[in-house]
Amino acid sequence: MARGSTGAGVTSLQKALRDCYGRNIAVDGVFGPATKAALEYAQGRAGVNQDGEYGPVTRNAMLWGRYSIETGAKVRCT
Numbered sequence: 241m242a243r244g245s246t247g248a249g250v251t252s253l254q255k256a257l258r259d260c261y262g263r264n265i266a267v268d269g270v271f272g273p274a275t276k277a278a279l280e281y282a283q284g285r286a287g288v289n290q291d292g293e294y295g296p297v298t299r300n301a302m303l304w305g306r307y308s309i310e311t312g313a314k315v316r317c318t
Contacts, residue, residue, distance in 0.1 A: 241253065241271055241294040241295075242271065242292070242294070243272065243273070243275075243276050246269055246270050246271065248269065250269045250270065250271045250275065251269040253271075253279070254266070254267045254275055254278075255305060256282075256302060256304050257275065257282055259305040259317065260282075260302075260304065260317035261278065261281060261285065263277075263278035263281060263282075265278050277292070279292050279294060279298070280292045282298075282302055283301075286301035286302055286303075287301065288301045303317040303318060304317065305317050306318055
């Protein structure tokens, strides 16, 4: 995924960037400039190439939120 992408995958990425990396971005399913900047930040924290594009290397290196089945609240990022 990269700038211009839309959909549920972008929404999940945005949620992880917000919840696990503290980026103040909208969770709207649109991969725009704020999502790209937040992803570059997360890539830097994960020690991978900061190209602002989401692919398998970034996916495997990023932290992802884990949520409670009962409440839906974030439990931790792993």
